[in-house]
Amino acid sequence: MTTARRDTYTPETLLSVAVQVFNERGYDGTSMEHLSKAAGISKSSIYHHVAGKEELLRRAVSRALDGLFAVLEEPGALGGRAVERVEYVTRRTVEVLLAELPYVTLLLRVRGNTRTERWALERRREFDHAVADLLKAAAAEGDLRTDVDSRLATRLLFGMVNSLVEWYRPYPGADHSQLADAVVHMAFDGLRTNTT
Amino acid sequence: MTTARRDTYTPETLLSVAVQVFNERGYDGTSMEHLSKAAGISKSSIYHHVAGKEELLRRAVSRALDGLFAVLEEPGALGGRAVERVEYVTRRTVEVLLAELPYVTLLLRVRGNTRTERWALERRREFDHAVADLLKAAAAEGDLRTDVDSRLATRLLFGMVNSLVEWYRPYPGADHSQLADAVVHMAFDGLRTNTT
DSSP, X not given: OOOOOGGGOOHHHHHHHHHHHHHHHOSTTOOHHHHHHHHTSOHHHHHHHOSSHHHHHHHHHHHHHHHHHHHTTSHHHHSSOHHHHHHXXXXXXXXXXXXXXXXXXXXXXXXSSSHHHHHHHHHHHHHHHHHHHHHHHHHHXXXXXXXXXXXXXXXXXXXXXXXXXXXXXXXXXXXXXXXXXXXXXXXXXXXXXXXX | OOOOOGGGOOHHHHHHHHHHHHHHHOSTTOOHHHHHHHHTSOHHHHHHXXXXXXXXXXXXHHHHHHHHHHHHXXXXXXXXXXXXXXXXXXXXXXXXXXXXXXXXXXXXXXXXXXXXXXHHHHHHHHHHHHHHHHHHHHHHTTSBOSSXXXXXXXXXXXXXXXXXXXXXXXXXXXXXXXXXXXXHIIIIIOSBOOOO
């Protein structure tokens, strides 16, 4: 873990260190002492930037949530047939997850013990509902199969997408769009070649 | 959590209590004291059955692994085109996961801090490789798309399947085969209706 000298510290570098520590030790298992050691600055210097670890958590999961919700406002998510919109949202969700990997990882590990965690879980549910609504609309338009319930499809879709935080390790020059393509192909067109 | 009187205890009931406690507290966070309290029997009674908590972990993850590996020996996994075999294995993997939910949940949460955990991770990898090999063979036979790498497809497939332990809650009379169908439909045929 990199440390920075006190005078080079910004709220952003502190946040990035905090997210690493939260992901390694779990939010519950992280103390201000751990954060102070990892950041290489005193606890009072941390308190100069934030009120406590819960504020760091809120800022970190907000970054992930803002990235995800912004996708829903993009033109590709707003125009066209529902099936195209939900494919677009799936692809962009993967891209945001990969671009903000530590932040989304933290978001997906949130448990619900504090107010901030419960708020984050609630926002995640809102995002999932938005995707479920799109899947439902696409099924109603006849573009998606109706023998898989849209709520179940949403859970399986996010099961696939969210598993990326468990095994994907970014490398320099990684092509996120290829990975996003693979997820979209598998979820919407299936692995089978279209010989039917 | 149910408790049983000492004289009704069998290794199986002790195992089922231990798995519940491991899943709730994490294996690392579980002491013999926790197990003794949850089981309602003394620590020495537990030691009468097993050498310690690592033996309980080994028995529990063995039950999950034995269930999964048995699938690979079933006729449906051994005969026919690779695509049919891998669809069969996927369906049966979901069914085993649901039938042995607490045991597979524990298996999927294993971290690798002890010899037993590292052995369990190694066995999981073997199972994943067997599925990856089937996907590869099915792609070589022309039945699966080749633009999604078989290793990536395996990870996404297990991402979808394994997510079930996070959100699926069994209820009396639940039809596991429907859920297994949904997973197979989505992974192999995709959510899209076949209008092409």
